[in-house]
Amino acid sequence: xxxxxxxxxxxxxxxxxxxxxxxxxxxxxxxxxxxxxxxxxxxxxxxxxxxxxxxxxxxxxxxxxxxxxxxxxxxxxxxxxxxxxxxxxxxxxxxxxxxxxxxxxxxxxxxxxxxxxxxxxxxxxxxxxxxxxxxxxxxxxxxxxxxxxxxxxxxxxxxxxxxxxxxxxxxxxxxxxxxxxxxxxxxxxxxxxxxxxxxxxxxxxxxxxxxxxxxxxxxxxxxxxxxxxxxxxxxxxxxxxxxxxxxxxxxxxxxxxxxxxxxxxxxxxxxxxxxxxxxxxxxxxxxxxxxxxxxxxxxxxxxxxxxxxxxxxxxxxxxxxxxxxxxxxxxxxxxxxxxxxxxxxxxxxxxxxxxxxxxxxxxxxxxxxxxxxxxxxxxxxxxxxxxxxxxxxxxxxxxxxxxxxxxxxxxxxxxxxxxxxxxxxxxxxxxxxxxxxxxxxxxxxxxxxxxxxxxxxxx
Amino acid sequence: xxxxxxxxxxxxxxxxxxxxxxxxxxxxxxxxxxxxxxxxxxxxxxxxxxxxxxxxxxxxxxxxxxxxxxxxxxxxxxxxxxxxxxxxxxxxxxxxxxxxxxxxxxxxxxxxxxxxxxxxxxxxxxxxxxxxxxxxxxxxxxxxxxxxxxxxxxxxxxxxxxxxxxxxxxxxxxxxxxxxxxxxxxxxxxxxxxxxxxxxxxxxxxxxxxxxxxxxxxxxxxxxxxxxxxxxxxxxxxxxxxxxxxxxxxxxxxxxxxxxxxxxxxxxxxxxxxxxxxxxxxxxxxxxxxxxxxxxxxxxxxxxxxxxxxxxxxxxxxxxxxxxxxxxxxxxxxxxxxxxxxxxxxxxxxxxxxxxxxxxxxxxxxxxxxxxxxxxxxxxxxxxxxxxxxxxxxxxxxxxxxxxxxxxxxxxxxxxxxxxxxxxxxxxxxxxxxxxxxxxxxxxxxxxxxxxxxxxxxxxxxxxx
Numbered sequence: 001x002x003x004x005x006x007x008x009x010x011x012x013x014x015x016x017x018x019x020x021x022x023x024x025x026x027x028x029x030x031x032x033x034x035x036x037x038x039x040x041x042x043x044x045x046x047x048x049x050x051x052x053x054x055x056x057x058x059x060x061x062x063x064x065x066x067x068x069x070x071x072x073x074x075x076x077x078x079x080x081x082x083x084x085x086x087x088x089x090x091x092x093x094x095x096x097x098x099x100x101x102x103x104x105x106x107x108x109x110x111x112x113x114x115x116x117x118x119x120x121x122x123x124x125x126x127x128x129x130x131x132x133x134x135x136x137x138x139x140x141x142x143x144x145x146x147x148x149x150x151x152x153x154x155x156x157x158x159x160x161x162x163x164x165x166x167x168x169x170x171x172x173x174x175x176x177x178x179x180x181x182x183x184x185x186x187x188x189x190x191x192x193x194x195x196x197x198x199x200x201x202x203x204x205x206x207x208x209x210x211x212x213x214x215x216x217x218x219x220x221x222x223x224x225x226x227x228x229x230x231x232x233x234x235x236x237x238x239x240x241x242x243x244x245x246x247x248x249x250x251x252x253x254x255x256x257x258x259x260x261x262x263x264x265x266x267x268x269x270x271x272x273x274x275x276x277x278x279x280x281x282x283x284x285x286x287x288x289x290x291x292x293x294x295x296x297x298x299x300x301x302x303x304x305x306x307x308x309x310x311x312x313x314x315x316x317x318x319x320x321x322x323x324x325x326x327x328x329x330x331x332x333x334x335x336x337x338x339x340x341x342x343x344x345x346x347x348x349x350x351x352x353x354x355x356x357x358x359x360x361x362x363x364x365x366x367x368x369x370x371x372x373x374x375x376x377x378x379x380x381x382x383x384x385x386x387x388x389x390x391x392x393x394x395x396x397x398x399x400x401x402x403x404x405x406x407x408x409x410x411x412x413x414x415x416x417x418x419x420x421x422x423x424x425x426x427x428x429x430x431x432x433x434x435x436x437x438x439x440x441x442x443x444x445x446x447x448x449x450x451x452x453x454x455x456x457x458x459x
Numbered sequence: 460x461x462x463x464x465x466x467x468x469x470x471x472x473x474x475x476x477x478x479x480x481x482x483x484x485x486x487x488x489x490x491x492x493x494x495x496x497x498x499x500x501x502x503x504x505x506x507x508x509x510x511x512x513x514x515x516x517x518x519x520x521x522x523x524x525x526x527x528x529x530x531x532x533x534x535x536x537x538x539x540x541x542x543x544x545x546x547x548x549x550x551x552x553x554x555x556x557x558x559x560x561x562x563x564x565x566x567x568x569x570x571x572x573x574x575x576x577x578x579x580x581x582x583x584x585x586x587x588x589x590x591x592x593x594x595x596x597x598x599x600x601x602x603x604x605x606x607x608x609x610x611x612x613x614x615x616x617x618x619x620x621x622x623x624x625x626x627x628x629x630x631x632x633x634x635x636x637x638x639x640x641x642x643x644x645x646x647x648x649x650x651x652x653x654x655x656x657x658x659x660x661x662x663x664x665x666x667x668x669x670x671x672x673x674x675x676x677x678x679x680x681x682x683x684x685x686x687x688x689x690x691x692x693x694x695x696x697x698x699x700x701x702x703x704x705x706x707x708x709x710x711x712x713x714x715x716x717x718x719x720x721x722x723x724x725x726x727x728x729x730x731x732x733x734x735x736x737x738x739x740x741x742x743x744x745x746x747x748x749x750x751x752x753x754x755x756x757x758x759x760x761x762x763x764x765x766x767x768x769x770x771x772x773x774x775x776x777x778x779x780x781x782x783x784x785x786x787x788x789x790x791x792x793x794x795x796x797x798x799x800x801x802x803x804x805x806x807x808x809x810x811x812x813x814x815x816x817x818x819x820x821x822x823x824x825x826x827x828x829x830x831x832x833x834x835x836x837x838x839x840x841x842x843x844x845x846x847x848x849x850x851x852x853x854x855x856x857x858x859x860x861x862x863x864x865x866x867x868x869x870x871x872x873x874x875x876x877x878x879x880x881x882x883x884x885x886x887x888x889x890x891x892x893x894x895x896x897x898x899x900x901x902x903x904x905x906x907x908x909x910x911x912x913x914x915x916x917x918x919x920x921x922x923x924x
Contacts, residue, residue, distance in 0.1 A: 404599070408599050
């Protein structure tokens, strides 16, 4: 009998061991910092604003969710109520995180909500704002301060690491409207909206040891352009975060923007509407949180690469001269600057290093891309990797709109003229979509993200 | 009554029943065997004209002058069914061809290897290639060359027609074969100079006196006709002739051209006996010597074709046909790629904002063929043997030399050739033609290497064996 027990006990121990191995799970930490400018600064996003901000509807926030898996692999998601973190600022922050905290580019995800009621940042969209020197200086000061705040934020989030459980699931909310294919002015007459859309509400739920909600990271693919006034505001994502933090006291709610470059919240322009969309989104998140969510195994993988996207040449000198001599506008300022640079024989960029990032939390894939990514990319990625995938735009660098090849060909704002808003010398080259999809698929392959259908043509 | 005789009676009755059942089963089995061995054919036909405004080969369709059609036959025997199909389109390629074969195979209850789908290559007909469309779409040029929704719907409709046809198959007792020379339609496109190089290209239409004066050159003058009979009732006729079917084209005035017009007239003259026409290996054969591109020439060329079809029919000799006379042979192979197909170069053309739409389209076609070949997709060479007839199926815009060589391989049999099956590789010249210059073997027009000839000839020999 004793001999038999000697055999059985180790087996029982082996079977039960995973149940007791609690210290081999996820760890997560959160931190938040108020980033509402304290001085007078111009607001980002619209070319027609003619003065700096005049007040605050609600505070702007930057938040961080630090993650560590069972094997000690780390990553951090930073979200912010900003139009977009431009390349220079993003690189400075990520370089410092590499240097000070040994976090590689793959491990850091900087996403901005794209609110149009946040501050202008250094070296971003300068052609569209009629800033004077004082205005530029204020932007520079704010940007330098923001850099410090975001680095500190990440450090605080990692200092807060504790044992947690992490869950993921997609919800749904339908207030986005494809703005290329539906006319806002006559929308009230339409009985059916035209796509494409992606109504998913990706949700990550973080529970602490006492099953209290510690963090909710959630997203949506839609421009936060309900508001266009002179008050600091997170727009609908700001309202959504406030609603969730009220619903789950003590929890940190982080909003990340999806591939919502061609999606608008319609109708828009009133605070009540921004609140409505925010609370609608929060309700969608709450529904997901209250139902069973997929528990993620404590395995974190991250991958990152920059692909060189080609830029076409600017229009001819004659066309530029004509544009530059027109009445003052962002197109006029852009043409004048490009002309000046080409006359000074300053070489114009022909490519742009475009950031792509893939994370895998357990078996949950998260795809992040730079720039204002149109919704079709999310649709395509979900076709390849399954509808449960999370897709983020506006991540790690916001340098321009990222159209599909078809939208590029069609032109319009997202396909062509927005390049001037961003100050780029020409439109993207026609292989933009091929390069991005190929790049993402390669990163995903590296992490072993499961494909549910054949990836690219030809099948 | 005593039980014994009763039992005996019952026993005898039982034996009688057993014997009757055994005999009946044997009889049924033999009858079924005979039924299974009986060759049957089912024909199908449906319209294949594009919608006005949707892209045809060189322009959006602006009028339907002569409607296009899909015509085919399912051949049923004790083997898996064979499907032969001819479509009044420019060409069917890559995943377009794959879809066609898979859909018709499923509908006929056979395997895609036993389905052969051919275009007739009319230049105001449609293109069908989902691979090139995907490539164009990924570079923002979706829908410029293909109406995918229509194409998919049409393939599904054709599959439905096949399914329906099979239920109405009719027995075949005899097979007819006849041939006749077609006068003043075909001429070789490549006129060689004294140095052995192509000095003049004689396109489908020509007003150049030198091109018109030059001899016809290498063609196959024979229009061949195969007819299927149930005793005295003609069930269907298939004709084969190798020539580019162009009189004039390019404005989107959709037409089945002189070959289709001749076919339709013959069908009318034959009081509705289904007529399926296939284009032969006419990659380097066109009507240029006899066609100046004026509108009057189309009916004239149609008349000459019709005349050839009529004579071939009248010359036909019927022979009894058994199911064991049928044999299908198919060889899957990969043709060596043209050296000019370099993925990075092709992608650069597609990405550039200085290349033309035409350059991008050719780059997409090259890239599609390159990627499909590299992914291991193969093309098929096949032949259906019916008695002393071999119905050979060849890919691409293949040169007449292949058709003539196939006939020479089996001098005692009648070899009929249908080309323009897989269209993805473009033209297929002979090995020496690649060194002689001209359009067909140029980097634009052909995506295979000169070494393809040996592989193809060997495959033809194999399927005709």
